[in-house]
Amino acid sequence: MRTAAVDVLLAVTVASEALCVLGVFAGATVYDRLHYAGATTSVPPFLVFLAILLKQPHPYTNPVWNALFVAVALFFLNGVLTHAIARVARQREANDLEL
Amino acid sequence: MNAFLWAGTALVALELPLLLLATRAPRLDALVAVEAGASIWTLALVLLSQGFHRSAYTVLGLAAAVLSFAGSMVFVRFFERELDP
Numbered sequence: 001m002r003t004a005a006v007d008v009l010l011a012v013t014v015a016s017e018a019l020c021v022l023g024v025f026a027g028a029t030v031y032d033r034l035h036y037a038g039a040t041t042s043v044p045p046f047l048v049f050l051a052i053l054l055k056q057p058h059p060y061t062n063p064v065w066n067a068l069f070v071a072v073a074l075f076f077l078n079g080v081l082t083h084a085i086a087r088v089a090r091q092r093e094a095n096d097l098e099l
Numbered sequence: 100m101n102a103f104l105w106a107g108t109a110l111v112a113l114e115l116p117l118l119l120l121a122t123r124a125p126r127l128d129a130l131v132a133v134e135a136g137a138s139i140w141t142l143a144l145v146l147l148s149q150g151f152h153r154s155a156y157t158v159l160g161l162a163a164a165v166l167s168f169a170g171s172m173v174f175v176r177f178f179e180r181e182l183d184p
Contacts (some may be wrong), residue, residue, distance in 0.1 A: 001133070003102075006102060010102050010105070010106040013106060013142070014106050014109045014113075017110060017139055017142070018113060020135065020139075021116055021117060021135065022138070024117065024120065024131060024132060025116045025119075025120055027128075030125075030127045030128050030131060033128055033131040033132070033135075034131055037131045037132075037135035037138075040135050040139055041138045045138075045142060048145055051103075052149055055149070056103075061142060061154070061156040062154050062157070063148075064130070066154075066157035066158060066160065067145055067149075067160075069155070069161050070141060070160045070161050070164055073161065073164040073168075074138055074139070074141060074142075074164050077164060077168040078134065078168070081168055081171050082134070084172065084175045085131060085134065086145070088127070088178045088179050088182075089127050089174055091182055092178065092181075092182065093126070095182055097126070098126070
């Protein structure tokens with residue numbers, strides 16, 4: 001049962017990341033691309049954390065903590081980065097600079 | 100091969116279109132591709148370390164998350180400096 005849950009979580013992770021890559025690749029503007037780039041760290045890192053949590057016999061192990069820290073760090077840091085890129089893109093547009 | 104290795108390999112393969120975009124697209128679009136690629140690469144490192152049963156290497160994922168953020172912010176700063184008179 002646990003193995004099946006891990007497989008499903010990892011499959012959903014890969015599928016959602018593939019969708020995000022498709023969105024980044026096919027986006028029309030930098031803002032469209034940012035939308036999908038931001039989504040790469042919204043759900044998938046937590047799915048990976050859950051998969052590792054289910055895989056481990058004990059929840060308080062080193063990989064579980066590291067996966068949790070990675071998920072939280074990606075969630076917050078990528079949000080800040082997405083905001084910073086959108087801000088500079090808007091400023092460059094306003095100043096008629098090349099994007 | 101276990102499920103973690105399959106997932107990690109799939110995520111590494113997803114880097115290819117982003118690499119293509121980063122080399123061909125305008126500069127800010129390329130930076131977005133780098134941002135997405137770095138976060139996917141971080142997850143791939145975590146999955147591969149789990150798949151190879153080297154749990155200590157999950158720290159690499161944590162380091163990659165922080166360092167890729169810092170590296171991308173440097174590029175953002177360069178783009179901002181071009182705006183300064």
